[in-house]
Amino acid sequence: MINDAVPQKEARWVVLVEAETCPRYEEDHRWQLVAKRAVPDGGRAAADELARKLAMEYVPREVKGSAGETPARExxxxxxxxxxxxxxxxxxxKILCRITTAVLVHEGK
Incomplete structure (x- = not known):
């Protein structure tokens, strides 16, 4: 059994943003990691807050909006x-995005 538990004091929280790579609804949805934001302080609560903020404000490159305005979203x-x-x-x-909080459990060289 793999033990991937990270001690809470050493947890490195991140927020992951995935965007679909096949935006037409008749195609299969495929996802790509398009952004990864480190959360240096505040633990899970700070990661959850950053994820909420990104859900309300993140704009994929493929979406064009008016200057200074956040595009419409659900x-x-x-x-x-x-x-x-x-x-x-x-x-x-229209682009679908998934925004998730996560703990980095391994980082290779």
Whole structure:
């Protein structure tokens, strides 16, 4: 059995942002990690707050918006605590994003 538990005082929290790579709904959805934000202080609570902020504000590169405006979106809090966001730009392009808090348990060289 693999023990991947990280002692709480050593936990390195991050927020992961995934975006779909096949944005048309008739295709299979595939996901790609597009952003990884470290949370240096504040532990899980700070990671959860950053994830919420990104769910409300993150704009994928493929979505065009008006200068200075955040594109329209639907934001869902999923039962596991992650976020599912549909972002819509002025070009009517829609992109799904998943935003998740995580603990880094291993980092190779």
């Amino acid at each position: 934001v869902f809090r999923v039962a596991d605590g992650s976020w599912l966001v549909e972002v819509r730009g002025i070009n009517a392009k």
